[in-house]
Amino acid sequence: MAAAAMLIEPAPDKTLDAQFRRDVLTGLSQPRKAIPARWFYDHRGSELFEEITALPEYYPTRAEVSILSQRCDELAEAIGRGRVVVEFGAGSATKTPLLIDCIAPAAYVPVDISGDFLRESCAVLAERYPNLPIHPVEADFSRPANIPSELKQHSRLGFFPGSTIGNMDPFAAVDLLRTMRATLGEDSLLLIGMDRIKARDTLVCAYDDTAGVTAEFNRNLAVRINRELDGTIAIEALRHRAIWNEQRARIEMHLEATRDIAFEVAGRRFTMQAGETIHTENSHKYDPRSAATLLYAGGWEPQCTWSDGDENFMVIVARA
Ligand code: AVI
Numbered sequence: 001m002a003a004a005a006m007l008i009e010p011a012p013d014k015t016l017d018a019q020f021r022r023d024v025l026t027g028l029s030q031p032r033k034a035i036p037a038r039w040f041y042d043h044r045g046s047e048l049f050e051e052i053t054a055l056p057e058y059y060p061t062r063a064e065v066s067i068l069s070q071r072c073d074e075l076a077e078a079i080g081r082g083r084v085v086v087e088f089g090a091g092s093a094t095k096t097p098l099l100i101d102c103i104a105p106a107a108y109v110p111v112d113i114s115g116d117f118l119r120e121s122c123a124v125l126a127e128r129y130p131n132l133p134i135h136p137v138e139a140d141f142s143r144p145a146n147i148p149s150e151l152k153q154h155s156r157l158g159f160f161p162g163s164t165i166g167n168m169d170p171f172a173a174v175d176l177l178r179t180m181r182a183t184l185g186e187d188s189l190l191l192i193g194m195d196r197i198k199a200r201d202t203l204v205c206a207y208d209d210t211a212g213v214t215a216e217f218n219r220n221l222a223v224r225i226n227r228e229l230d231g232t233i234a235i236e237a238l239r240h241r242a243i244w245n246e247q248r249a250r251i252e253m254h255l256e257a258t259r260d261i262a263f264e265v266a267g268r269r270f271t272m273q274a275g276e277t278i279h280t281e282n283s284h285k286y287d288p289r290s291a292a293t294l295l296y297a298g299g300w301e302p303q304c305t306w307s308d309g310d311e312n313f314m315v316i317v318a319r320a
Contacts, residue, residue, distance in 0.1 A: 016113075017228070021266055024225055028270045028278070037167050037253075037281035040217060042224050046117075048217040055213060057205040060163055061094075063313035064193045068098040068161075071306045071315070075102050078304045078317045079189055082106045084151045086184060087159040088141040090117035093124055095161045099191070100129060106154045107133040111141045111183075142175075144182045156188040163195040163313070166250075166284040170294060173284075177298020181320050188320045190300050195313055197285040200244045202312075207242035207251050207283065215240035218253050221280055231265045241277065249290070253281040291316060 027035040053061035090112040254277035300318035
């Protein structure tokens with residue numbers, strides 16, 4: 001790795017375990033059961049998500065990659081060269097190099113709560129870009145993070161691809177955008193990917209693929225609960241559901257009980273009636289106007305927006 005490979009602000013695993021336990025127990029105790037989507041991503045969940053990104057029905061990854069690769073010159077003009085790129089989440093092997101090739105950053109700072117993913121993605125990038133200073137920061141990017149002081153003189157570009165912002169409800173998304181602004185500081189830019197509103201069938205198929213990978217991804221949350229929290233959930237009694245909520249412009253994923261079930265989690269007893277669901281994910285979709293409103297509320301002024309040829313996905317550059 002070209003520069004400081006030290007990880008700062010290590011995330012305490014015990015705290016994560018406790019948060020998982022609390023979120024699951026609280027979520028299952030509500031009249032409408034719901035568990036935050038962040039808990040999908042254990043090792044198996046991350047593998048399944050990688051598989052999802054290659055599915056024929058799941059267009060967002062391909063669409064975003066096509067924008068980043070085909071609009072390189074325009075991106076370079078909008079962003080300029082020599083910024084420090086701060087990526088929120090460990091970089092993906094496909095998207096981060098596209099950006100680096102395009103804007104020749106002064107340094108790359110991935111911020112991720114998982115030290116393992118950080119190490120993996122930094123090792124891959126360090127091999128590909130031996131002269132690029134890489135400064136991984138092991139931290140929860142929903143809290144203000146410290147950018148290494150030796151990089152303070154450079155302007156920053158926040159990079160938040162993948163429409164991950166869509167997995168937050170609009171209030172949480174605004175909070176996150178404000179936190180990113182605080183981390184990045186004055187004179188910074190943000191390059192963000194957002195999935196666009198489109199025909200219901202296209203959306204539902206993207207989240208309910210024929211190979212059943214998204215169904216397995218969804219059910220893996222219950223598998224994780226059984227393994228990590230001494231759960232006794234009958235996995236085969238949970239059906240994957242993907243529903244387009246038109247009013248809220250979001251895809252909802254649920255695990256629906258196909259029969260009455262009772263189970264224990266961490267010593268507590270829960271029941272579900274046939275047809276009752278655990279709400280496991282929201283994936284909000286935007287159009288250019290609602291995206292701009294969200295960005296303004298989060299302290300960012302949109303400068304340029306690019307969509308892929310099918311208008312499935314947007315990449316936006318916004319200014320602090
Ligand atoms: C990570 N996130 C942007 C994905 C999405 O499209 O909301 C997660 C996902 N859930 C099911 N398929 C993909």
